[in-house]
Amino acid sequence: MPQDNTNSFRSATISVLVDNEPGILARVVGLFSGRGYNIDSLTVAPVEADGNRSRINIVTSGTEMVIEQIKAQLDRLVPVHRVADLSQDGPHLAREMMMIKVICPHKENGGYERAEALRLADAFRARVVDASTESFVFEMTGDTAKLDAFIELMRPLGLAEISRTGVAAIARGTRVI
Incomplete structure (x- = not known):
């Protein structure tokens, strides 16, 4: 019988590519605090020469279902361009x-x-x-x-x-x- 991993607790390293504009970091952090999710580590910096985009790296933990909810909610934020779970998507x-x-x-x-x-x-x-x-x-x-x-x-x-x-x-x- 296949094992159900929906309740297993794991750490996730999530990278988010966003427009570099005022308030985006506050919205990302607000998403976490408003839902009771913990941020273990947070870094953010511009990643393009013109400074128009930033990359936010977030380390968090939770069940597989919680991690999927976090990624989906981050993906719905404007101006988020891409959300990637580096810890699940392959070697990083x-x-x-x-x-x-x-x-x-x-x-x-x-x-x-x-x-x-x-x-x-x-x-x-x-x-x-x-x-x-x-x-x-x-x-x-x-x-x-x-x-x-x-x-x-x-x-x-x-x-x-x-x-x-x-x-x-x-x-x-x-x-x-």
Whole structure:
């Protein structure tokens, strides 16, 4: 008997191509908040040289039925040109950038936290973009799980502050939205 996936919960990375005009982002966010849907990540930027169109990347989660409702409701908004569920339509790339501040002053124990923070940053390919005698700011790009893992490793070393961009996503190969 075929399995019914309508109640299975999943994450979705949805890209929306829109006219770049005032109020469109508010309408998209209003669609989510008005129906009680959560936005896990949101990025938006112009994608054409003349600035007339923008791409909105939204990461959300829900049952298959809820995701389909979100896509249908987004598709009905004016001035939306295209809605694509990158997580369902085939292989895609998703990356996020973050800066993370770790405060670990020199201590009499030889600065274990500082050395460990630098060692882990190297292992995760994070760049030091600011350093002082008491802190580091690391810049890192990768998928969400990688960034989350780095954050958890930095917590006991003096994690002080995090700033993340949200997910930027694009289909692999020749597929476009």
